[in-house]
Amino acid sequence: MSGLTEQRTMRIGEVAELTGLTPRTIRYYEEIGLLGPAGAESEPREQGKHRAYTRADVERIQEIVRLRDLLGLSLEQLSQLVEAETARAEIRREIKVTDDPQRMRELILQAHAHITTQLDLVRMRVTELAKLEDELAERQAACLQRLESLSG
Amino acid sequence: MSGLTEQRTMRIGEVAELTGLTPRTIRYYEEIGLLGPAGAESEPREQGKHRAYTRADVERIQEIVRLRDLLGLSLEQLSQLVEAETARAEIRREIKVTDDPQRMRELILQAHAHITTQLDLVRMRVTELAKLEDELAERQAACLQRLESLSG
DNA sequence: TCGCATCCTTACGTAAACGTCAGCTTAGCA
DNA sequence: TGCTAAGCTGACGTTTACGTAAGGATGCGA
CATH class of the missing domain: 1.10.1660.10 (Multidrug-efflux Transporter Regulator; Chain: A; Domain 2)
Structure with a gap:
């Protein structure tokens, strides 16, 4: 080899x-x-x-x-999501053999679409979590507030 | 009543x-x-x-x-986590009956600790997700890069 | 007070995501 | 070439997080 x-x-x-x-x-x-x-x-x-x-x-x-x-996805949902990775692996393999630029374009566009899907999902999560974080932080502050007004 | x-x-x-x-x-x-x-x-x-x-x-x-x-917690882990809420509910109830400031302090401090626990967890998640987001965005950019270099 | 939608408890069923065990095979090494 | 740790393929077991069905009780409006 x-x-x-x-x-x-x-x-x-x-x-x-x-x-x-x-x-x-x-x-x-x-x-x-x-x-x-x-x-x-x-x-x-x-x-x-x-x-x-x-x-x-x-x-x-x-x-x-x-x-x-x-x-927090099921393994089945996850399977669908990681088609992206599969596609990217596919690309890396095909990139080494094909030199048809049209085919390349196709493959890359596919990969891009899959990554976008993942990214959207991740961003949604981040947004929701950030909101939760804010609310928790607010409550935490409220606790301290009350403590002060007690000892004050 | x-x-x-x-x-x-x-x-x-x-x-x-x-x-x-x-x-x-x-x-x-x-x-x-x-x-x-x-x-x-x-x-x-x-x-x-x-x-x-x-x-x-x-x-x-x-x-x-x-x-x-x-x-992504199990319901059992979740149970432990939401002791905080339970404690806070407990507080709201006790706050209406107790006027012992020492007791109040105690309750509020407990609530604060629990909220902190939750907050830490959420922040860790956000951090990890943000990192993932960055990496995905990078890959996405790389895709576009390659597309340009193809049609260029 | 009657009717009936909704709820109650009990108990068994189930899908997902593995754990575990048995019996056999493979592969790296002396 | 023989030994043995690690791997392989079923196949059945288990836990979590509910679904579903049976048989009876509740409670609110007419």
Whole structure:
């Protein structure tokens, strides 16, 4: 093989430690299609053989976990949301093989749309949380106010 | 009774509509102690009788739902978190009866602590989400960048 | 006081998101 | 080439957060 992109691959246990998930959870996410057949790169793993993950795979998983924890979505909703990542991975792969600028345009536009969707969702959350933060801060201030008027 | 604070009380169905929950969910939240014996005010409802809620109860429920939706906590974690609200309700009740300033101080300090806990949690979330937002925005910009360099 | 919509309790059902166990296979190393 | 830790594939178990259905009680208007 061309030794340039020689990726060290990890097995599921190591990935579990790096991501804070359990092996079972990782397999489950793959099972429901949230993660795509482990090692989206290379040939599609033969039955019974160990899963092999690259650093890129790990980062992808970490991204997904992050979205899972920060937005309160079901794994199914999350699946839809992370089509974006899938699309972006797709792009990175195709970018290396295609040189059709029209096709490139298409792929990039898709990725852009998906990212926009995610961004909208995140921004909504931030807005709502910020509002909540304000209200809580207000109440907190009110508490102090009352304390002063007591000891005053 | 003194007619001044004559509260109109609602039954569970109406509360459900107002909060977007189902009656079952409201009963469930009470069952696990997230909501306290419906109608925390007045006498503790006799077995089999209808639950009665005040506007204050409804607001409290709405607050809890909001926290549930915005932070991604389990109902048990949420229970712990909303001790604050419980404490504050407790305060409002006691404030009307006690005139011991020392006791007042105590109650207010408790409420303040609980609110602080909530606030910390919310702020952490906001921070993380804001970071995510930045990264997504960056990626989005990168997409546009590539588009330009294609058509350029 | 009667009627009936709404509520009550009890209990079993369920979907999502994994945990756990069994029996077997793979793969890195001595 | 043999050993063993780690992984694999079912398959069933579990917890959380409610849904649903049964059978009876409540309570408000006519």
